[in-house]
Amino acid sequence: MNNEIPPGTLAIDTRTGRLGQVMDHHAGYVQLRPPRGGIEWNCPPDKARPVRLGPERGEQREHRERPA
16 A cells, blocks of 8 residues: 655645645655745655645635624
């Protein structure tokens, strides 16, 4: 079974709490890059946790009218 997080997936480096996009897997590490770009860093695969995105919150907001 392949436990690698696929490239393009967002992941958290649990050592630091940093969010990154998985760019590749190399030399036993997951290579992460900040979502808006920047320098890649290596993360041990057992310390990278994929992020599961939920539904859009904006669509769940309740509409409230302003008092007159």
